[in-house]
Amino acid sequence: MAQSGGLSGRLTNGCELACGRRYVRQQMLCASRLLPMPLKRWSIMTIERARIEAHFKPWGVDGILPWSTLGGRVGELCFERADAAQQSQLQLKLLFTNQPLSIHVHPGDEQATEAGFVRGKTEAWLVLSASANAKVGVGLVRTCSEREVRAAAEQGALVALIDWRSAFAGDVINVPAGTIHAIGEGLVIAEIQQRSDLTYHLYDYDRDRQLDIDQALAVANLGAVQVRVRFGRLSDQRQLLSTTPYFCFEQITLAPGSRWRIETPCETWVLCIDGKADIAEHLVARGEAVFLEREHGSVQAGPEGAKLLAAYAQPNVLPYLLQRAVSDQPDGPFTPSGHSLLGKTLQRAVNQTAERPADR
Ligand SMILES: [Zn+2]
DSSP states (O other): OOOOTTOOSOOEEEEEOTTSOEEEEEOOOOTTOSSOOOOOSSEEEEEEEOEEEEEEEEEEEEOOTTTOOOOSEEEEEEEEOSSTTSOOSEEEEEEEESSOOOEEEOOOHHHHHHTTOSOOOOEEEEEEEEOTTOEEEEEESSOOOHHHHHHHHHTTOGGGGEEEEEOOTTOEEEEOTTBOEEEOSSEEEEEEEESOOOOEEEEOTTOSOOOOHHHHHHHOBOSOOOOEEOOEEOSSSEEEEEEOSSOEEEEEEEOTTOEEEEEESSOEEEEEEEEEEEETTEEEETTOEEEEESEEEEEEEEEEEEEEEEEESSSSOOTTSEEEBOSSSTTOOBOSTHHHHHHHHHHHHHHOOEEOOSOO
């Protein structure tokens, strides 16, 4: 097991800063831990309430209760670091669609860095609600030539080449970089993605937007896409929704009043999608989120329980993301008894590969 500098496993807290970030000397692992913490001598530890930025879009929804009381045509609620100057690798959003979004594609990391950007964009979606006949488009219906796709994009006929799939609440869809994709109308979607603004638009339903057909064709996969999602039950509370090389995406369901401990060695976003929860003294209701990085804290579900989404910036599932509290003390000791069970269920889940039906 990776350890550093011959120091043995205990966590040493250092000075506390007024901004709420704590510098810790080193987080070390006890011998039972499976995944090592990052081995930095001084790490920044953060738990903060995520700031919500509303983006108004022509394809947005006028009135998005119960997610927000905001008026206007809201297309996106973006969850951001409390301090906008702070960086993050992932971007968490809620999308509300009353019209179809543009048909577009994102480059991968290599293509993005060649273009002078930090990273490309792979994304994953969880459908939270869907009207009848709601659809998402992922990939093309068949392998097409670049010439064919270019002609379709220029003539406004690209919609017919997109592989549209019926969307239902609970569907999880992975969209690797390079996949031509689109989101139809009548959907509420939780989206986790690599943080990148690099989008190449192929078609935008004659809305007034510049298209990037050359750049899109240079990075796009011009064929059908297998929408394969690895998912499985990690514990009674944790459901793995998706893993990609850049993040894991989970749904967490907590019984009313139950107490837990959350612990993460990496950038992690937790969004409440139902009920309420107190996460390290940040009370979150539906549509509210917290950001954590190299931190731990107590979690208590509200009187009606809580349903949370967690997305964290690493490709492997975190076995100890959520541990059951055995003390009424907010930061008291926590049971190790769930670890072996979680290890077994984790292995089963990771071994399980389920293919979403092409259409339903
Ligand atoms: Zn996209």
